[in-house]
Amino acid sequence: MTDNTAQGFTVPIGPQHPALKEPGHFQFTVDGEIVTRAYVRLGYAHRGIEKAAEARSWTQNLYLLERVCGICSHIHALAYSLAVEQLAGVEAPPRAQAIRVLVAELERIHSHFLWMGVSAHEAGFDTLFMYSWRDRETVMDLLEGLTGNRVNYSANLLGGVKFDLQAAQADSIRRGLDFLEQRTRHYLDVVSNDAMFLQRTRGIGVMTRAQAEVMGAVGPTARASNVGRDLRVEAPYAAYRDFPVRMALDERGDLEARFEVRIRELFESFRLIRQILDDLPPGELGVRLPRRIPAGEAVVRLEAPRGEVYYFVKSNGGDRPERLKVRTPTICNLTSVVRLAVGHQLADVPMILAGIDPCFSCNDRLVQLYQEETGEGRSMSWKDLRQYGIDFYARRQA
Amino acid sequence: MRKRFGTMLPDICRSLFRRPATGDYPFVAAVTPERLRGRLEWDPAACTGCGLCAMDCPASALAVAVLDRKARRFVLQYHLDRCIFCGQCVVSCRQGCLRMTGTPWELAALTRETFVTYFGDPTDVEQVLAVKPEEDPGTPG
Amino acid sequence: MNPLAALFALLIFPGGLSLLAAGLVYEWVDRKLLAGLHNRVGPRWFQPLADALKLLVKEEVVPEGVNQALFIGLPLVALAGALSAAVYVPLAGLAPVHSFPGDLIVVLYLLSLLTLGMGLAGTNTLDRFSLIGATRTLTQVFSYEAPFLMALLGAAVVAGSLSVSEICAYAGEHWLILTQPLGFVVALIGLMGKLEMPPFDAPEAHTEIVAGALTEYSGRGLAFFHLGRSVELVVGLTLVAAVYLGGLSSPVWFAVKTLALLLVMVGLQALLARLRIDQTVGLWWRYGALLVLVQWLVLILIQRS
Numbered sequence: 001m002t003d004n005t006a007q008g009f010t011v012p013i014g015p016q017h018p019a020l021k022e023p024g025h026f027q028f029t030v031d032g033e034i035v036t037r038a039y040v041r042l043g044y045a046h047r048g049i050e051k052a053a054e055a056r057s058w059t060q061n062l063y064l065l066e067r068v069c070g071i072c073s074h075i076h077a078l079a080y081s082l083a084v085e086q087l088a089g090v091e092a093p094p095r096a097q098a099i100r101v102l103v104a105e106l107e108r109i110h111s112h113f114l115w116m117g118v119s120a121h122e123a124g125f126d127t128l129f130m131y132s133w134r135d136r137e138t139v140m141d142l143l144e145g146l147t148g149n150r151v152n153y154s155a156n157l158l159g160g161v162k163f164d165l166q167a168a169q170a171d172s173i174r175r176g177l178d179f180l181e182q183r184t185r186h187y188l189d190v191v192s193n194d195a196m197f198l199q200r201t202r203g204i205g206v207m208t209r210a211q212a213e214v215m216g217a218v219g220p221t222a223r224a225s226n227v228g229r230d231l232r233v234e235a236p237y238a239a240y241r242d243f244p245v246r247m248a249l250d251e252r253g254d255l256e257a258r259f260e261v262r263i264r265e266l267f268e269s270f271r272l273i274r275q276i277l278d279d280l281p282p283g284e285l286g287v288r289l290p291r292r293i294p295a296g297e298a299v300v301r302l303e304a305p306r307g308e309v310y311y312f313v314k315s316n317g318g319d320r321p322e323r324l325k326v327r328t329p330t331i332c333n334l335t336s337v338v339r340l341a342v343g344h345q346l347a348d349v350p351m352i353l354a355g356i357d358p359c360f361s362c363n364d365r366l367v368q369l370y371q372e373e374t375g376e377g378r379s380m381s382w383k384d385l386r387q388y389g390i391d392f393y394a395r396r397q398a
Numbered sequence: 399m400r401k402r403f404g405t406m407l408p409d410i411c412r413s414l415f416r417r418p419a420t421g422d423y424p425f426v427a428a429v430t431p432e433r434l435r436g437r438l439e440w441d442p443a444a445c446t447g448c449g450l451c452a453m454d455c456p457a458s459a460l461a462v463a464v465l466d467r468k469a470r471r472f473v474l475q476y477h478l479d480r481c482i483f484c485g486q487c488v489v490s491c492r493q494g495c496l497r498m499t500g501t502p503w504e505l506a507a508l509t510r511e512t513f514v515t516y517f518g519d520p521t522d523v524e525q526v527l528a529v530k531p532e533e534d535p536g537t538p539g
Numbered sequence: 540m541n542p543l544a545a546l547f548a549l550l551i552f553p554g555g556l557s558l559l560a561a562g563l564v565y566e567w568v569d570r571k572l573l574a575g576l577h578n579r580v581g582p583r584w585f586q587p588l589a590d591a592l593k594l595l596v597k598e599e600v601v602p603e604g605v606n607q608a609l610f611i612g613l614p615l616v617a618l619a620g621a622l623s624a625a626v627y628v629p630l631a632g633l634a635p636v637h638s639f640p641g642d643l644i645v646v647l648y649l650l651s652l653l654t655l656g657m658g659l660a661g662t663n664t665l666d667r668f669s670l671i672g673a674t675r676t677l678t679q680v681f682s683y684e685a686p687f688l689m690a691l692l693g694a695a696v697v698a699g700s701l702s703v704s705e706i707c708a709y710a711g712e713h714w715l716i717l718t719q720p721l722g723f724v725v726a727l728i729g730l731m732g733k734l735e736m737p738p739f740d741a742p743e744a745h746t747e748i749v750a751g752a753l754t755e756y757s758g759r760g761l762a763f764f765h766l767g768r769s770v771e772l773v774v775g776l777t778l779v780a781a782v783y784l785g786g787l788s789s790p791v792w793f794a795v796k797t798l799a800l801l802l803v804m805v806g807l808q809a810l811l812a813r814l815r816i817d818q819t820v821g822l823w824w825r826y827g828a829l830l831v832l833v834q835w836l837v838l839i840l841i842q843r844s
Binding site for chain 3: 009010011012017018019030033120121122123124125126127128130131134194196197199200345346347348349350
Binding site: 403404406407409410413414416418419420 | 574575576577578579580581806809810811
């Protein structure tokens with residue numbers, strides 16, 4: 001109301017808002033119920049992880065980076081391990097790679113079930129929310145039984161994995177997967193046939209293939225718009241070379257397609273995990289890496305549940321990285337939210353936002369400076385920023 | 399299948415006659431898996447006091463005090479409240495002295511002091527405490 | 540009726556305190572059943588009471604820029620409206636405390652006071668979520684109110700009276716759910732709309748607009764609105780059960796029939812995803828109103844012949 005009317009009626013969502021489980025700030029200018037302008041501001045969960053990584057040893061960073069994301073924790077540790085192994089010029093043994101992929105796929109199942117619940121909740125379909133989260137417990141228990149932890153599995157080591165897969169675990173995973181597969185089939189039926197739910201998903205937030213390519217969408221969000229982007233297929237890493245994946249694509253590009261693509265990916269994950277359990281290669285679980293990693297630069301790209309994760313690691317030959325850069329899929333997909341929300345009803349906005357499976361603390365690694373008077377962005381050189389910091393603290397202490 | 403209303407009807411009908419999926423945790427003990435990574439345990443027999451465990455710990459939860467390397471007198475200080483249960487120390491220890499146990503896994507306590515454990519011979523521990531009562535590796539910078 | 544008996548009926552039983560207690564019990568049943576359908580545990584029996592007490596003892600924050608009298612008065616009006624509506628319906632299977640020809644219309648208006656109060660309370664504040672919520676609340680009133688009213692009028696037509704007690708007496712001999720099934724469906728779903736239950740909870744969709752019209756309310760005002768809704772749940776269930784489910788002849792039948800209705804409503808809540816506000820309006824005017832008109836047409840044809 002305090003905004004001038006020329007700009008319209010703006011609804012602020014976040015940084016604290018029931019629709020967001022993490023802090024992010026969105027402003028939607030609405031005309032009645034129709035969104036006419038959308039704006040996003042990030043940076044509330046900036047934790048300085050990249051800088052902190054420069055102060056820790058190669059081994060310690062494994063666990064720091066696992067905490068970049070609370071849900072796809074394994075994929076970050078895996079990306080980092082692969083990058084460090086690449087720098088050291090070693091490769092983890094096949095059995096270790098297969099176990100890494102196994103955990104990554106279990107994590108994907110966990111993440112997609114979680115996402116399905118959250119999105120259903122945004123649409124006010126709490127029954128689907130409760131049931132999908134109930135069933136998610138199954139896969140979390142499997143991960144706990146396999147790795148010893150429910151969330152940050154810490155399965156990776158530099159050069160391998162921590163544990164082996166035994167017959168008992170393999171059996172419980174198979175049993176769990178049977179249950180999950182049956183449930184997933186049911187959920188596929190629900191999201192593609194429930195008349196009420198389809199009213200909230202069909203034709204909502206349509207992103208065409210061209211748009212998806214221009215906006216650089218990644219992961220299931222892009223695949224729902226028929227962009228064939230899946231690093232497990234395009235640039236297989238770890239054990240995906242030996243255990244190929246089929247890409248799930250959809251050409252509709254709306255929320256329904258995003259639901260269906262993710263659920264079809266679940267089936268692919270079930271198949272892949274069963275195959276890995278059947279054909280687990282024998283051998284060692286890891287190779288030892290030196291404490292000092294040879295100088296060089298490495299780039300690793302992996303397919304996280306939400307899309308492409310990008311890691312850049314630079315070593316100067318010391319016992320800790322010189323520079324580390326992480327790019328998570330949410331930052332690539334957020335553009336699409338801001339673009340797609342315009343023209344939709346306010347009620348659809350949380351659904352569109354949830355449709356990309358956002359993870360704010362994952363992507364909060366950039367800092368944007370605003371001049372308070374104009375609200376415009378401004379860039380600072382490193383020297384200026386350093387001086388600004390010194391002045392800031394000097395002012396605060398004075 | 400065709401587009402229809404109430405696709406979740408079978409679920410809710412079944413749930414009417416089923417116990418809640420929620421566990422009765424505080425009243426009924428929760429079953430934990432065999433591999434659960436919980437509290438750390440130290441077996442001094444083979445320890446060489448190399449300190450690799452403390453060096454690799456990402457949370458600065460471990461510190462090794464070497465009293466007498468020849469006589470194998472070591473004290474391992476373990477901060478349970480800092481431990482993130484990643485299990486790196488277990489892997490780092492070449493002598494296999496460390497192990498994470500799943501029982502007991504209810505580790506909450508009301509005071510911070512209860513979280514600090516000193517592993518080692520009681521007299522050695524006393525000696526360590528006498529020398530450095532507030533030894534604290536701190537968090538890495 | 541002597542004044543003492545009237546006061547007792549208004550303040551203690553069947554209106555007043557016992558009605559508030561019944562409201563809390565029905566709210567608990569609603570939440571517990573929904574939790575059961577979700578395979579959850581759900582609240583313990585005293586949770587609604589605890590919620591209400593907690594809110595009542597809390598400080599009421601009056602935000603800046605509101606009309607204070609309205610901000611404090613509207614919750615009272617809303618609760619009072621719901622409580623007074625109870626006087627005209629056969630609570631606990633007993634005859635209505637007060638009755639006069641045409642009281643059906645009065646009951647329906649009194650029941651709307653709660654929604655109206657919430658809508659006005661939302662527009663009274665400067666909060667954007669409240670304003671959007673209030674707009675949605677008031678929009679929704681215009682969608683379900685007319686079909687709901689017309690559905691109940693269908694019963695009034697066959698009973699030949701606009702008095703709740705006479706309609707109930709007629710309904711005691713005829714199960715209107717069999718003769719007017721369409722009216723029953725519209726009335727039941729209309730009641731869900733009145734109570735802003737899912738799938739008609741767009742006005743308070745917390746993933747979009749926090750708590751809708753009530754975002755700025757805390758403490759006593761919020762407690763009154765919540766209590767008002769609980770009371771309205773009981774009164775609404777009583778009304779629909781009495782009219783369509785063969786009357787409420789005894790407290791046992793009252794409990795059985797209203798709880799059965801509540802079970803159906805909870806089932807619908809669990810099965811349906813939230814509708815957007817445009818979809819709600821579309822649903823009511825495209826299907827709700829149409830169903831009632833078909834019902835009326837049939838009634839008129841039968842009465843003629």
